[in-house]
Amino acid sequence: xxxxxxxxxxxxxxxxxxxxxxxxxxxxxxxxxxxxxxxxxxxxxxxxxxxxxxxxxxxxxxxxxxxxxxxxxxxxxxxxxxxxxxxxxxxxxxxxxxxxxxxxxxxxxxxxxxxxxxxxxxxxxxxxxxxxxxxxxxxxxxxxxxxxxxxxxxxxxxxxxxxxxxxxxxxxxxxxxxxxxxxxxxxxxxxxxxxxxxxxxxxxxxxxxxxxxxxxxxxxxxxxxxxxxxxxxxxxxxxxx
Amino acid sequence: xxxxxxxxxxxxxxxxxxxxxxxxxxxxxxxxxxxxxxxxxxxxxxxxxxxxxxxxxxxxxxxxxxxxxxxxxxxxxxxxxxxxxxxxxxxxxxxxxxxxxxxxxxxxxxxxxxxxxxxxxxxxxxxxxxxxxxxxxxxxxxxxxxxxxxxxxxxxxxxxxxxxxxxxxxxxxxxxxxxxxxxxxxxxxxxxxxxxxxxxxxxxxxxxxxxxxxxxxxxxxxxxxxxxxxxxxxxxxxxxxxxxxxxxxxxxxxxxxxxxxxxxxxxxxxxxxxxxxxxxxxxxxxxxxxxxxxxxxxxxxxxxxxxxxxxxxxxxxxxxxxxxxxxxxxxx
Ligand SMILES: Nc1ncnc2c1ncn2[C@@H]1O[C@H](COP(=O)(O)OP(=O)(O)OP(=O)(O)O)[C@@H](O)[C@H]1O
Ligand SMILES: [Mg+2]
Numbered sequence: 001x002x003x004x005x006x007x008x009x010x011x012x013x014x015x016x017x018x019x020x021x022x023x024x025x026x027x028x029x030x031x032x033x034x035x036x037x038x039x040x041x042x043x044x045x046x047x048x049x050x051x052x053x054x055x056x057x058x059x060x061x062x063x064x065x066x067x068x069x070x071x072x073x074x075x076x077x078x079x080x081x082x083x084x085x086x087x088x089x090x091x092x093x094x095x096x097x098x099x100x101x102x103x104x105x106x107x108x109x110x111x112x113x114x115x116x117x118x119x120x121x122x123x124x125x126x127x128x129x130x131x132x133x134x135x136x137x138x139x140x141x142x143x144x145x146x147x148x149x150x151x152x153x154x155x156x157x158x159x160x161x162x163x164x165x166x167x168x169x170x171x172x173x174x175x176x177x178x179x180x181x182x183x184x185x186x187x188x189x190x191x192x193x194x195x196x197x198x199x200x201x202x203x204x205x206x207x208x209x210x211x212x213x214x215x216x217x218x219x220x221x222x223x224x225x226x227x228x229x230x231x232x233x234x235x236x237x238x239x240x241x
Numbered sequence: 242x243x244x245x246x247x248x249x250x251x252x253x254x255x256x257x258x259x260x261x262x263x264x265x266x267x268x269x270x271x272x273x274x275x276x277x278x279x280x281x282x283x284x285x286x287x288x289x290x291x292x293x294x295x296x297x298x299x300x301x302x303x304x305x306x307x308x309x310x311x312x313x314x315x316x317x318x319x320x321x322x323x324x325x326x327x328x329x330x331x332x333x334x335x336x337x338x339x340x341x342x343x344x345x346x347x348x349x350x351x352x353x354x355x356x357x358x359x360x361x362x363x364x365x366x367x368x369x370x371x372x373x374x375x376x377x378x379x380x381x382x383x384x385x386x387x388x389x390x391x392x393x394x395x396x397x398x399x400x401x402x403x404x405x406x407x408x409x410x411x412x413x414x415x416x417x418x419x420x421x422x423x424x425x426x427x428x429x430x431x432x433x434x435x436x437x438x439x440x441x442x443x444x445x446x447x448x449x450x451x452x453x454x455x456x457x458x459x460x461x462x463x464x465x466x467x468x469x470x471x472x473x474x475x476x477x478x479x480x481x482x483x484x485x486x487x488x489x490x491x492x493x494x495x496x497x498x499x500x501x502x503x504x505x506x507x508x509x510x511x512x513x514x515x516x517x518x519x520x521x522x523x524x525x526x527x528x529x530x531x532x533x534x535x536x537x538x539x540x541x542x543x544x545x546x547x548x549x550x551x552x553x554x555x556x557x558x559x560x561x562x563x564x565x566x567x568x569x570x571x572x573x
Binding site: 091098 | 243244245247425426427430431433434436437438440441442443444445446447448449503
C-alpha cells in the first residue's frame with residue numbers, strides 16, 4: 001500500500017564516453033518539495049529527462065508508486081502524473097498562449113471549451129491570463145517560462161519537475177513563482193525543482209539533493225547541504241575554472 | 242476570458258464560401274470551358290485541403306498523396322468496369338483503402354523526420370508508379386483504363402459539364418468540413434502541437450506517432466475520394482496521369498503552400514489562383530511552348546515564397562484591415 005511515491009534506484013546515464021548521471025539513488029515522498037542543485041554540467045537536466053522519459057537510463061530503475069516506469073515513453077508518464085518544464089523553453093510558437101496551455105489541459109478535458117476554461121485557470125496561476133489570445137511566439141523569454149509552467153500544471157499532474165524556471169525572471173516574477181510553487185505544494189502537489197538561485201532553494205525546499213559530475217554529492221535540508229564543505233567546494237571549484 | 246474558436250463558429254464562413262462558389266458556377270452555367278476549369282479548381286482545392294490536414298496542420302510534408310488519389314481512381318474504375326457497380330458505392334471503400342495504406346506506410350515513414358519523411362514518401366510514390374505500370378490486371382498498365390460514356394446519375398456520368406462542377410464543389414465542401422472539424426478538435430490541436438514541437442507534445446501526454454497516423458489516415462481518405470471522382474470526371478486514366486509527382490502529389494502541396502499552408506482556407510485560395518491560371522496558360526501558350534505552364538507555376542511558387550511566406554491567406558491577414566475581418570480567415 002504505502003509504496004514510495006517516487007524512487008530512483010542506482011540510476012545511471014552514459015553518453016558515449018561521458019557518465020552524465022552516475023548511480024544516483026534517492027526517494028521523493030508525496031507532497032514533498034525537493035530541490036536538485038549542482039554546478040553546470042552536473043547532470044541535473046539529464047536526471048530530469050530520465051524521470052520524465054525523454055531519456056532511458058543505462059542502468060538502474062525509476063519507480064513511481066511501486067511501478068517500474070523505465071520502459072514508459074514521455075507521453076505515458078505525462079498520463080500517470082508527470083508534468084515538466086524544459087530548461088530551454090519549448091513553446092508551441094504558432095499557437096496562442098491559451099492554446100499552449102490547452103495542449104496540457106486536453107489530457108483530462110476532451111472538449112474544447114472545457115479544455116479552454118481549464119487552461120485559462122492555469123494561465124491565471126502564472127499571471128499570463130492577459131496574454132491569453134496572443135501568439136505564443138511573441139512572448140518574452142520570462143513569459144515563455146511561465147507559460148511552460150502553466151502547460152505543465154494544466155496536465156493536473158501529481159508531480160511537477162521544474163528545470164530552472166526562475167532563470168530570466170525579474171525579482172517580482174521570481175517571488176511570484178516561489179509563492180505559486182509553495183501554494184500548490186501546500187495543496188499536496190509534489191515538486192522537483194532544479195534551481196541555481198540558492199536563496200530560492202533555501203526559501204522553499206523541504207530537502208535538497210546535490211549532484212556533482214553525475215553523482216549524488218549530498219542530500220538533506222537546505223541548511224545542511226549548503227553548509228557541507230564538499231558542496232561548497234564543488235561550487236567554488238567549478239566557478240574558478 | 243478564454244476565447245477559442247469552435248467548429249460551430251466556422252459554419253457561417255463555410256456557408257458563405259459555399260454560396261459564393263455556387264454563385265460562380267451559376268454565373269458560368271452556360272460556359273463549358275469555364276465550368277471545366279471550375280470543376281478542376283474545386284477538385285484540386287479539395288485535394289490540397291486534404292493534403293493540408295497532414296502537411297499543414299501536422300507539418301508532415303507528404304509527397305505520396307498521389308498514391309491515395311490513384312488508389313481511389315483505380316478502385317472506382319475496377320468496381321465500375323469489373324463489377325458493373327455504381328461509382329457511388331466506391332467512394333467509401335476508396336476512402337477506406339487509402340486510409341489503410343496510410344496507416345501501413347506510417348509505421349516506417351514516421352520514423353523519419355522533416356525532409357527525410359518527404360523523401361521517403363516521394364520514393365514510395367515513385368515505386369507505386371512503377372507498380373501501376375506493371376500490374377495491368379488492376380490498372381490497365383500503360384494503356385490505362387477507359388470508363389465508357391453512359392450518362393446518368395447512377396453512373397456519375399453527365400452530359401452537361403455543370404453537374405461535374407456541382408459534384409466537385411460537393412467534394413471541396415466535404416474536404417473543408419473534415420479539415421475544419423479536425424482543426425477545431427483535440428486532434429487538430431495535438432497535430433499542431435506535434436508540428437510546433439514534438440518534445441513539448443510528448444511531455445504533454447500526446448502520443449506523437451498516433452497523432453500523425455490519425456491525421457495521415459484522414460488526409461488520405463479524403464484524397465482517395467478525390468481520386469474516385471477524378472476518374473469519373475476524366476474517364477480515361479493511366480499511371481502517369483494519376484501518379485506523376487509534379488501533376489499530383491507535389492501539386493497538392495504546392496497549391497496548399499501558395500494559398501497558405503496550415504490555414505483552413507489557404508488551400509482553397511491557392512487552387513483558385515493556380516488552377517485557372519494554369520488552364521489559361523495551357524490554352525494560350527501550350528500550343529507553341531509545351532510545359533510553359535509548369536514554368537509559370539514554378540514562378541508563382543517562387544513569388545509566393547518571396548512575398549507571402551504564409552501564403553495568400555497570410556498576406557491577407559497582414560493587410561491593415563480590422564482583425565475582426567482578417568481573423569475570419571485565420572486559424573484562430
Ligand atoms: N544528449 C546528450 N548527449 C551527449 N551529452 C549530453 C547530452 N545531454 C547532456 N550531455 C552532457 O551530460 C552532462 C550533464 O548535462 P546536463 O544538461 O544534465 O547538466 P545540468 O546539470 O543540467 O547543467 P546546467 O546547470 O548547465 O543545466 C554535460 O556534460 C552535458 O554536456
Ligand atoms: Mg540543466
